[in-house]
Amino acid sequence: MERDEQLQDLIRRGLDGIAGWEQQWRPFERAPALDVDAQAARAAIDELARRLHNNYPFFHSDYAGQMLKPPHEVALAAYVTAARINPNNHALDGGPATAALEHEAVAELAHMFGYREYLGHLTSSGTVANLEALWVASRLKPETRIAFSSEAHYTQARMCDVIGARTTLIPVDARGRMDLDALARCGGEVGTVVVTPGTTAAGAVDAVDAVVALARERGWRVHADASYGGFFSLIANEPAARLDAGAWAAIKDCDSVAIDPHKHGLQPYGCGCVLFADPRVGALYKHDSPYTYFSSGDLHLGEISLECSRAGAAAAALWTTLRVLPLRPDKGLGPILLACRLAALAAHARAQRGGLLTPVIAPALDIIALAPLRAGERASARAISQRTEMLFSALMADQQRPFYIAKWRVAKALGLLALPDVEWDDDGCTVVRCALMKPEHGAIVNDLIEALERWPLLRA
Numbered sequence: 001m002e003r004d005e006q007l008q009d010l011i012r013r014g015l016d017g018i019a020g021w022e023q024q025w026r027p028f029e030r031a032p033a034l035d036v037d038a039q040a041a042r043a044a045i046d047e048l049a050r051r052l053h054n055n056y057p058f059f060h061s062d063y064a065g066q067m068l069k070p071p072h073e074v075a076l077a078a079y080v081t082a083a084r085i086n087p088n089n090h091a092l093d094g095g096p097a098t099a100a101l102e103h104e105a106v107a108e109l110a111h112m113f114g115y116r117e118y119l120g121h122l123t124s125s126g127t128v129a130n131l132e133a134l135w136v137a138s139r140l141k142p143e144t145r146i147a148f149s150s151e152a153h154y155t156q157a158r159m160c161d162v163i164g165a166r167t168t169l170i171p172v173d174a175r176g177r178m179d180l181d182a183l184a185r186c187g188g189e190v191g192t193v194v195v196t197p198g199t200t201a202a203g204a205v206d207a208v209d210a211v212v213a214l215a216r217e218r219g220w221r222v223h224a225d226a227s228y229g230g231f232f233s234l235i236a237n238e239p240a241a242r243l244d245a246g247a248w249a250a251i252k253d254c255d256s257v258a259i260d261p262h263k264h265g266l267q268p269y270g271c272g273c274v275l276f277a278d279p280r281v282g283a284l285y286k287h288d289s290p291y292t293y294f295s296s297g298d299l300h301l302g303e304i305s306l307e308c309s310r311a312g313a314a315a316a317a318l319w320t321t322l323r324v325l326p327l328r329p330d331k332g333l334g335p336i337l338l339a340c341r342l343a344a345l346a347a348h349a350r351a352q353r354g355g356l357l358t359p360v361i362a363p364a365l366d367i368i369a370l371a372p373l374r375a376g377e378r379a380s381a382r383a384i385s386q387r388t389e390m391l392f393s394a395l396m397a398d399q400q401r402p403f404y405i406a407k408w409r410v411a412k413a414l415g416l417l418a419l420p421d422v423e424w425d426d427d428g429c430t431v432v433r434c435a436l437m438k439p440e441h442g443a444i445v446n447d448l449i450e451a452l453e454r455w456p457l458l459r460a
């Protein structure tokens, strides 16, 4: 297997490099307590591999369900190499090398969004990146509300609860985007708005530019939760991608942004990142330092993080990946994102031609959401949910060619706008959702849609 050979070669090289470095110190006896029987170690790993068989085939192009795929071989080899030392990016003496790599990798992410001055660091996840942004917002605008849409990630509400911030839920339009009229009607209690360029469920892209313009008038902070969608910035101006370029360009005008390299950045979990447009927010973390310190190269990113221990290996993995797959529209990650986007556009077009599936929302990124509902057919929400459940199980169970999809429970309020032919006998409607986040997905979308079109043949 070519993929595994490359991975083994890279890991070998990395570990050899570390072993060479270790040799400069005097040899010492390793404690016998750490010795394990070679046979037992192999048996344990074999058992682990067997236990891990209880997974869906996330690596495969026929897996088109949740936002899951293995990291790139380069990322994994870099992670293993750095983890052999296991530096901790909590402080400079936890690992000077990976502290520098984190600075450089974060600079590349900031540059991708068009941030000039900024303060940012890696986090263990998008949830923590958002938590930090909301915590900063609540410190700068105490007693005000934080507004986000009903399609924002569920952890926004949870993290607001953690920091004790009151929230305002904004409804969405027929395309799953924050309803701008509803936002404009918000009263003086709001202090911060969270926009989502790329919602988790359907990949809807909020009108970041319009929200920023309104926020400027009202004096609101804006946080962009680009955990999922952030890397699409790379191809925002590619005509073939048909993205809303204005929304992506406006991320640089937001006060903070979260992005998850462990989603579209080919990284292993956990690698998130938070960026702030104003480096002076660093003073909230460390109040006795001069402001200028936070934009200087001397700053250690562990000093401006809510988390203490952070894997230096995560910074090493991201940094190394960006050496070979740079953040560019024309090579590296750009073409990978474009392939995913084109797969979604092709799947959408194919589904519409077939007339047996109803797109809930036209894809704005690489996620498709389809109701098993014929064009022009009227059906109840419960009936559609049942069709989806049957498809979900039947596709997976197919002996010839299994497909793996995900489900999305569309809330009735959005469904009333997006699915006018549904009779609402329930508070939601379960539909098919596929994250086409592998560049190989373009090759399977016709077969996938054909498989989904078999729903009329299924029996409960």
Ligand SMILES: *Cc1c(COP(=O)(O)O)cnc(C)c1O
Residues within 6 Å of the ligand: 124, 125, 126, 127, 128, 130, 153, 155, 196, 198, 199, 200, 225, 226, 227, 228, 229, 260, 272
């Ligand atoms: C995945 C996701 C999150 C949560 O990020 P984790 O890394 O899973 O903690 C937040 N917001 C959006 C839009 C996401 O897609």
